[in-house]
Amino acid sequence: MLISRVVAPRTSRIHEEPTPEPAPGQVLVEIVASGVCTSDLGPWLSGPADGQPPIELGHEITGRVVATGSATSRWRTGELVTGLGGPGFASHAVLDDDLLLPVPAGIEPAHAIGEPIATLEEAISRTPLSPGSRVAIVGLGFMGLGLLQLARSRMPRTIIAVDPNPEARARALSLGAEVVLHPDEVPAFVAADGTGAADPRADVVLEATGVTRGLATASPLVRPFGTLCVVGYHHTGDAPFDMELWYKGATVVNGFCPDHPRVMRAMTDALGQVASRAFTFAPLITHRFGLDRVDEAYALMADRAPGFVKAVVEP
Structure with a gap:
């Protein structure tokens, strides 16, 4: 698998390593789209501290299930899912079964990233x-x-x-x-x-x-x-x-919620709005980049570039 890591301030590098195997209660997904979040901007700007390993970022994932950790998993190979977990700036990621939801039918994967809209829905619900x-x-x-x-x-x-x-x-x-x-x-x-x-x-x-x-x-x-x-x-x-x-x-x-079950309940409601077209990512995702261009996505965010709202990385 390929993974992008921050190795120095404003500098990421792609590494190749063995694709991980999911354990029971997990699935391996091939990442289709991963949102670039402002909460990760600080680590990208500063880079790893002296003597610390490179930083792995990305937590807004949509992916396709390619393997499950057990025969009793509720997920099946080929299903499009979104949810909580990371790192997202990679070709693959291992995610927990119970922190995933299906991508609504007929919705482009990049327009169904569950994590950011779930955090908003959870906050507004209170x-x-x-x-x-x-x-x-x-x-x-x-x-x-x-x-x-x-x-x-x-x-x-x-x-x-x-x-x-x-x-x-x-x-x-x-x-x-x-x-x-x-x-x-x-x-x-x-x-x-x-x-x-x-x-x-x-x-x-x-x-x-x-x-x-x-x-x-x-x-x-x-x-x-x-x-x-x-x-x-x-x-x-x-x-x-x-x-x-x-x-x-x-x-x-x-408006912050640290509780995964609450966020997943909010994600269910939020994806329902995506499915019904009451909510759309279409006017919000303004830029798309390959895995080798993560730094460009963060630079646009850091510079508040004209026309920029949200970038997704599509490995």
């Missing part, structure tokens, strides 16, 4: 987003535009989308947002009318930036007794709590 709600989404990258589609399926009254990038705001409009704002426009928007039925603030605000300034933009958009769901991946730096949320009686939801 917010009180009901028909008629007023919803704001801060950050319109891949995660934010995915949240927009999942929020739209809940039949909100209004979707407000916030991002500094005009391309991202245009995409949000095409996916169903009614109001789009640059972050600098948020203070004036919130101040337009802060009382009664005309309050422009949102019942639910979904933060999908992963940076402190995104949290600072999201907090004023929450109405009194509203909800802020922090979906962005805040893995570095400070993420201070805005005390105005406390004074407003707002609820803050941690």
Whole structure:
């Protein structure tokens, strides 16, 4: 099998090694598509520490089953599956039986990567987003535009989308947002009318930036007794709590979920939306690369290149 590993900052190299054998409770898949995730950007930028082995990345996998670890496996050779596991930047991977789901019939494999949409669905399922709600989404990258589609399926009254990038705001409009704002426009928007039925603030605000300034933009958009769901991946730096949320009686939801069973339940629901075409990856996957071009995918993400939303690696 072939596997791409990060050997130095911003530098990956393909290695060849024996294809692993699945143990009981596992399957071996030939990887068809693997999403490039912002959570792996840091390791790619920094590379392995001195004396440490190369870094294996990729955890958003769609693949075809080529072998099972036992005759009683619920999977059969040739089935297309998606789920949790890795490393994904390789020609093959061994994955756990119970962390996989079938790719919906008629859906392109790259448009059925389960892990990222499952994390979004799990987060949004824990917010009180009901028909008629007023919803704001801060950050319109891949995660934010995915949240927009999942929020739209809940039949909100209004979707407000916030991002500094005009391309991202245009995409949000095409996916169903009614109001789009640059972050600098948020203070004036919130101040337009802060009382009664005309309050422009949102019942639910979904933060999908992963940076402190995104949290600072999201907090004023929450109405009194509203909800802020922090979906962005805040893995570095400070993420201070805005005390105005406390004074407003707002609820803050941690959008991260470490529990695999919960994520798999959310993946089932999310893939159902993919199957019904309520959610589509088509406008979100903007770039595709072979295994030998993983670094190009990460560079586009790091540089926030024009036209870029999400890349997939297709070994």
